[in-house]
């Protein structure tokens with residue numbers, strides 16, 4: 001077999017084979033050809049693997065140092081690209097006031113394409129810098145601006161789902177669309193993304209939340225999603241005030257409102273889900289709909305505390321989201337850490353609850369994210385035939401925590417999750433290509 005751009009990575013490798021199994025390969029290797037992982041194993045078996053793949057001695061090898069680990073790329077299952085300018089401000093309000101006071105006014109500015117270009121270039125770059133190889137973006141209601149987001153993601157080489165936001169009510173007059181226009185624009189947007197023939201970037205149907213749409217409109221969007229086999233994203237049960245309003249308007253529980261709009265599918269991911277009741281959780285599990293857990297946002301907007309383990313008990317897939325600018329920073333490293341902290345906090349109030357472990361949040365930030373986005377066939381861990389989406393983490397960098405004694409691979413991963421930041425993300429690969 002004539003190999004196309006083969007690359008070999010050697011060093012300490014960690015990844016999750018499932019929610020309950022993290023594999024640590026000390027002195028291991030991964031062989032990548034083109035975008036794909038062709039082989040993974042112990043260093044001692046590398047020459048056999050190379051011979052099998054007819055790889056010569058000229059194949060480039062990247063050898064990690066003792067303070068470095070190779071792990072799957074991080075997956076941000078929920079972030080608002082257009083809210084990046086607001087990161088770190090506006091946390092004096094809760095969701096509905098926050099949307100009206102800070103968020104909608106900022107998103108409106110993306111009618112300006114120069115502003116769109118500037119912000120999207122920065123947010124995609126920052127997301128990649130933080131180690132995010134797959135991101136699931138909310139754009140704005142404006143097609144031209146969402147097209148810029150698609151172009152930017154393609155230029156920078158990130159894997160992404162990108163959504164043109166649908167809003168037809170309960171927002172300022174100049175930041176909503178007529179239902180027919182919103183639907184027609186969504187179809188146009190899907191066409192635009194498809195016209196790029198880019199393997200890494202897909203459109204995602206994005207009704208903002210139940211309060212921005214109605215049942216009939218949800219049904220129109222669900223038809224489009226069904227016809228084109230598209231992903232769907234939205235928000236669900238984030239705050240008590242929102243839940244109450246949805247129940248009053250729709251006359252049923254939040255999850256049922258989406259279900260009547262046919263929006264709960266195997267390719268649907270809903271952010272938050274903090275206040276879902278037993279029957280709603282059962283419904284989500286039946287439909288195969290996932291939840292994006294966004295601890296930073298839930299804390300900053302004082303929305304509430306999700307019990308991830310409860311969702312798992314119902315059989316619901318969970319991934320992590322930064323939810324900027326409800327969250328403060330587009331970093332899944334922060335999301336993993338805050339997820340651990342929040343889980344400890346939740347455990348104080350639930351008898352016999354064991355909080356999440358660092359291995360479990362590592363799963364949530366990688367394989368769990370890919371499962372929640374129904375992308376587990378292509379990314380999330382280092383299985384042979386998946387794309388090589390990976391980051392090299394170095395816990396001995398000048399700008400980071402001092403590295404004062406040798407650490408095992410497991411210790412390096414813990415340090416990254418508990419004490420690391422983007423400066424520890426040395427290199428980022430998406431589908432075999434170096435993007436940082």
Ligand SMILES: Nc1nc2[nH]cnc2c(=O)[nH]1
Nearest residue numbers: 080208209235297323326
């Ligand atoms: N966190 C968050 N929740 C929402 N619910 C509806 N819109 C939003 C949003 O932009 N951010």
Ligand SMILES: [Zn+2]
Nearest residue numbers: 078235271323
């Ligand atoms: Zn959100």
